[in-house]
């Protein structure tokens with residue numbers, strides 16, 4: 001099991017913001033949507049683009065490259081041109097800090 005990765009303090013990730021961290025080589029984007037935290041791999045399954053920096057509407061983030069939309073709650077791909085989900089990761093808050101990790105290989 002990989003260790004939890006500290007993202008930032010809770011106060012540094014306010015509603016409407018996101019943070020990018022890495023668990024090893026895996027980029028993880030953590031979003032605060034209306035006070036709820038969600039973590040997905042910062043990789044678009046269409047052509048590997050970064051999702052961070054894309055427009056966020058509701059629970060959807062739009063890939064800045066070709067407009068694919070992903071649900072940050074599940075990683076699901078919601079429109080063409082991508083059809084595969086991006087990975088979703090757990091988030092926890094402990095002692096005022098936000099943590100996530102790549103749990104795919106547990």
Ligand code: FES
Nearest residue numbers: 044046049063066
């Ligand atoms: S790389 Fe994201 S839509 Fe093409």
